[in-house]
Amino acid sequence: MSYKCIWEGVKTIESKHTRNSSSTCPICGFRLKKYPNGLVECGKHGLMNRHVVACLNLLRWEGVVRPRPLLECSCEASPNEAPFGADEEKAWSRRGEAASPKCNTEG
Incomplete structure (x- = not known):
């Protein structure tokens, strides 16, 4: 994956923090309820895509971005x-x- 990013000029970040990346709300930090269709639900922020949640958490934990509600x-x-x-x-x-x-x- 990194060589494809280099071809496209995209900066890559390797994170050591991968545990619970798709089960924690990236906005408030609460535990998410998982559904079989790839969605997770936060009691405060509603339904979100599990893969998007994982990406936002990894970026937040590396100090790149601070997610906010839409x-x-x-x-x-x-x-x-x-x-x-x-x-x-x-x-x-x-x-x-x-x-x-x-x-x-x-x-």
């Missing part, structure tokens, strides 16, 4: 808004869920 507000599911002033139809998924989250910043 949204600093409460979010709730709501229907998509129709683009370009078209009829306001609700866009729902096949399972009946709202298609996109809508951020509530007043909250």
